[in-house]
Amino acid sequence: MDAAATTTTGFELSAALDARLLQTAEQMRGAASVVALTGAGLSVESGIPPFRGPGGLWTKYGEPPLDGYQRFLRDPVEAWRQRLHPTEGWAMGLQETLREAKPNDGHFALAALEASGCCDALITQNVDDLHRQAGQRALLEIHGNHFWLRCIECHRRFDPQHFEVDEARLPPHCPACGGIVKGDTVSFGEPIPPDVLRACYAAVARCDLMLVIGTSATVFPAADFPMEVLRKGGAVIEINPHESELSSVATSSLRGPAAAVLVRLLHHLRAHGQAGATA
Numbered sequence: 001m002d003a004a005a006t007t008t009t010g011f012e013l014s015a016a017l018d019a020r021l022l023q024t025a026e027q028m029r030g031a032a033s034v035v036a037l038t039g040a041g042l043s044v045e046s047g048i049p050p051f052r053g054p055g056g057l058w059t060k061y062g063e064p065p066l067d068g069y070q071r072f073l074r075d076p077v078e079a080w081r082q083r084l085h086p087t088e089g090w091a092m093g094l095q096e097t098l099r100e101a102k103p104n105d106g107h108f109a110l111a112a113l114e115a116s117g118c119c120d121a122l123i124t125q126n127v128d129d130l131h132r133q134a135g136q137r138a139l140l141e142i143h144g145n146h147f148w149l150r151c152i153e154c155h156r157r158f159d160p161q162h163f164e165v166d167e168a169r170l171p172p173h174c175p176a177c178g179g180i181v182k183g184d185t186v187s188f189g190e191p192i193p194p195d196v197l198r199a200c201y202a203a204v205a206r207c208d209l210m211l212v213i214g215t216s217a218t219v220f221p222a223a224d225f226p227m228e229v230l231r232k233g234g235a236v237i238e239i240n241p242h243e244s245e246l247s248s249v250a251t252s253s254l255r256g257p258a259a260a261v262l263v264r265l266l267h268h269l270r271a272h273g274q275a276g277a278t279a
């Protein structure tokens, strides 16, 4: 094994896994359109624990209300006060965790794949903003973004850096349509914003190779995307250290931490000149 196969995370890629990564790079070169689908497993390596399970954010701090969206609609002023000055454990825990998190090598490898034309779109279930911070451009955040704001009427997004919220006049309203503005994160009970969903299905319609990274993709709408690719005869390649519900239907499964596997995959694509100078 050469030095490049030992990654910064300390995970040692076996020769067998490395051979399969080389094969995956070949498949990606031959694909018409590659789309990546990511979930919580990718951000674990950035210090963001999953929501549920041992050590999970909600296990530790308590779960957000299951009717969060209905509560927002009933009392947007109170919901905004909670956003600006959270008092509930889960909201404080999430805010602190996400503020401190930084993109990891996996996020950067995905941004480099995109920059070099090897990945057309990235669909994420994560709300942590780490793909954007890593430089990803064609980014579809199906559960929204923790830091951004969104008009619940026209779905326009607002970068909080350029959107002033007057605490004396809550809730803020959309400068374009006058609708109420809420946090972009999709709350429990809230429909997935239709514009994102449409863009996801458009990307999936073109896709013939999907990388599914750090997620078992069992929850709608993410669950639909790999299935649709498989129905069309495309390939679904799972990158996950653990077996998941997706493993039995995936075309192949690459077992390893997302960052280590993606860095090595990028290396193989670059070695053949496909993910070169621009990345």
Ligand SMILES: [Zn+2]
Binding pocket: 151, 152, 153, 154, 155, 156, 174, 175, 176, 177, 178, 179
């Ligand atoms: Zn609006």
